[in-house]
Amino acid sequence: MTTPMEMTTLTEAECLALLSTEPVGRLVFTENALPAIRPVNFVLDGRDVVIRTTADSWARRVADTVVAFEVDHIVPADHSGWSVVLLGTATVLTDIDALVRVTDFRHRPWAPGPRDRYLLIRTGEISGRRLSLAPA
Amino acid sequence: MTTPMEMTTLTEAECLALLSTEPVGRLVFTENALPAIRPVNFVLDGRDVVIRTTADSWARRVADTVVAFEVDHIVPADHSGWSVVLLGTATVLTDIDALVRVTDFRHRPWAPGPRDRYLLIRTGEISGRRLSLAPA
Numbered sequence: 047m048t049t050p051m052e053m054t055t056l057t058e059a060e061c062l063a064l065l066s067t068e069p070v071g072r073l074v075f076t077e078n079a080l081p082a083i084r085p086v087n088f089v090l091d092g093r094d095v096v097i098r099t100t101a102d103s104w105a106r107r108v109a110d111t112v113v114a115f116e117v118d119h120i121v122p123a124d125h126s127g128w129s130v131v132l133l134g135t136a137t138v139l140t141d142i143d144a145l146v147r148v149t150d151f152r153h154r155p156w157a158p159g160p161r162d163r164y165l166l167i168r169t170g171e172i173s174g175r176r177l178s179l180a181p182a
Numbered sequence: 183m184t185t186p187m188e189m190t191t192l193t194e195a196e197c198l199a200l201l202s203t204e205p206v207g208r209l210v211f212t213e214n215a216l217p218a219i220r221p222v223n224f225v226l227d228g229r230d231v232v233i234r235t236t237a238d239s240w241a242r243r244v245a246d247t248v249v250a251f252e253v254d255h256i257v258p259a260d261h262s263g264w265s266v267v268l269l270g271t272a273t274v275l276t277d278i279d280a281l282v283r284v285t286d287f288r289h290r291p292w293a294p295g296p297r298d299r300y301l302l303i304r305t306g307e308i309s310g311r312r313l314s315l316a317p318a
Binding site: 085129 | 186187188189205206208210211212216217218219220221223248249250252254256258261263265267269292293294313
């Protein structure tokens with residue numbers, strides 16, 4: 047017998063609350079006309095996502111394109127979890143006011159090497175789903 | 183002071199070994215000309231990825247397109263983790279021999295509802311990276 051599971055749609059407020067609980071998300075973009083995905087640590091700036099990265103990297107290639115950003119939390123033990131996906135335009139921040147605003151002491155890059163570029167995803171649509179045990 | 187971290191590239195054998203340790207991965211595809219991502223539980227069939235899904239879903243739309251599939255394991259406590267990404271062509275399995283071959287008692291869909299379609303990702307390129315504390 048399979049335990050009954052339930053899939054529910056999350057509100058935007060629920061999505062934003064969940065986004066702020068995880069340090070790492072996955073940036074989804076197109077590279078050489080192929081789908082690409084890369085885990086990155088991030089912080090939220092309101093509804094927007096801020097990522098620190100290197101100057102000469104994929105970040106330059108995703109600038110000014112539409113990207114997806116996904117954050118999830120999966121619990122293998124009971125097959126529950128949630129996933130939030132946002133769509134937005136990636137921008138390399140160069141404006142000093144914007145840089146000061148998004149600078150956050152919590153936000154240190156995990157990957158090694160200098161990471162002196164800030165990539166901002168200006169969020170458009172946000173959607174999320176939760177998979178959980180159905181109430182008895 | 184920041185703890186020195188190290189990014190290493192994984193071999194294909196290491197990638198495949200790591201893929202088999204996680205039950206859930208993320209299917210990356212294009213939907214209405216926009217990047218899309220969806221967590222799914224999966225099993226490996228050699229180098230290929232098998233996903234069970236519904237008949238009338240996004241699976242039909244990704245059929246015969248190139249997709250990415252990402253699996254990772256992140257440890258927030260020490261900022262370590264790994265990520266494996268494969269690129270491949272998604273196929274809806276209809277051949278009975280292939281269906282029998284990929285049917286696996288471990289592979290039950292987590293999401294509710296009938297999931298009677300098998301989506302196979304025929305893997306091309308596999309790449310992976312590990313982020314860890316640098317040796318002292």
